[in-house]
Amino acid sequence: MRDLHLQQLRLNQTQRVRLQTALQKLQDVSPSSAAATVAVADNIPVNHEDGVLKGHGTSELDGQVVATLCGVVERVNKLVYVRTLRARYKPEIGDIIVGRVIEVATKHWRLEINFSQDAVLMLSSMNLPDGIQRRRTATDELNMRSIFEENDVICAEVRGFQHDGSLHLQARSLKYGKLKSGQLLTVPPYLIKRRKQHFHHLENYGVDLILGCNGFIWIGEHVETSNGVMEGDGGNKVEESNESSSHSVPLGEKGQRLMSLETRQHICQIANAVRVLSTLGFSLTTEGILEAAKASISLGINTKDMLGAEFHVQTAEREVGRRMSLLRKKG
Missing domain, CATH: 2.40.50.100 (RNA polymerase II/Efflux pump adaptor protein, barrel-sandwich hybrid domain)
Known part of the structure; x- marks a missing residue:
């Protein structure tokens, strides 16, 4: 799969030789994984x-x-x-996933999560906008579209499987919910390893990064709230924070808070770092993504030029140097 993506890069002869040499060295450094x-x-x-x-x-x-x-x-x-x-995502209970709403149905939303079936988020399995724990009424069901509607991006947790094989999600915590002001990327699920933490706040960039186990990655603007939860985490406290800050930031045509140019550039920079690592077939970790973004700055490469052939080659060569240094330290 990596070869298919690399063929799309416009590599000259020198770059092709450098990239093949770097990839061969990576296989030599980790022979156990290559042999498998x-x-x-x-x-x-x-x-x-x-x-x-x-x-x-x-x-x-x-x-x-x-x-x-x-x-x-x-x-x-x-x-x-x-x-x-190249298989599709195989869910496990407790996985953090990012999905897109494709249907608002009776008492539930259907989401596309890169699985063989659509996932289901029940109205009873999430926090209501008022934040009060109570039984869901007919009024709540009528107002479902005011919470999530088609094409909304949502972060949730895998709750389990039903007897019919359908996958059920839950979003009862404030860290789950609707994600706004950012980019949604799709990568092969095997590049994202299951870890204890999938929510990351990149302080130097003012950006939130969510690595979904299903191969959907969200990169969006970070907004601090009173309880330190990111903007995309949903809940009433986030809305109050947005309202209180609306007087100090410019608003768009629909009254939405506009994102600063610097934040937009940072989101694109982190997103392009993810795209480069995914094209090369490297595992996606916060450390690797930040290292690729910092390398583009140190090399004086513009955000749009990060997707060029030369930066892909330099990233592969830098990964070779990193793994060689780790081997020397172990030796």
């Missing part, structure tokens, strides 16, 4: 004396275990299977 990557019909080394169990993405041919999918070989005790890299 297989394509269709590749042999998977196993010990038949241990009674190996062939799992998903594997088959037996002439006494050898071969891969029927492109991906990474995973081993769990005696089970051997291939985890496809």
Whole structure:
């Protein structure tokens, strides 16, 4: 998949050689991960004396275990299977996800979350705008569109699966809810590892970064509230903060607070750093994203030029240097 994205870059001969050299060095630095990557019909080394169990993405041919999918070989005790890299998101309970509303239905919203099915957010599974915990009434159901409507971007948590296989979400905390004033990016889900913290405030940029486990990444403006929750976290306290600050900032045609030019530039800068790392197939972490953004500043590269071929090559070469230094420290 990385090769497909790299083919879209307009690399000259020198840049192509530099990039291939950097990627080859990355494979040499981490041979264990490179050896685990297989394509269709590749042999998977196993010990038949241990009674190996062939799992998903594997088959037996002439006494050898071969891969029927492109991906990474995973081993769990005696089970051997291939985890496809281009597969859709596979939800787990407790995952932080970012999705887009595609339908306002009876007592629930339907969201696109890069899953094989649409997710469901029940009206009873989220905080009401007034912040009061109470039973949902017919009036609340009639006012659902005033909370979320089509094309709204929402952050939520995976609650569980229903008997019919549908995925249910919840947004009962103030850190979940509608996200505004930012960009929504889509990357392969395998580039985002499950961590304890998926909400990040980039103080030097005045930007909030949400790494959704489903491959949807939100980069938006940060607005402090009385309880320190980001603007996109939803809830009545956020609305009060916006109202109180409306007198000191310019307003748009619809009375919405306008984002400063500096903040817009920072959002685009962080977004382009994510795009570069995703194109190269590197894992997306806060540290890696910030390092790429700082590198563009130190090299004097404009935000729009970050998507050029030269910065992709420099990012790959910088990653080689980082991993080599880590190996020297361990040695």
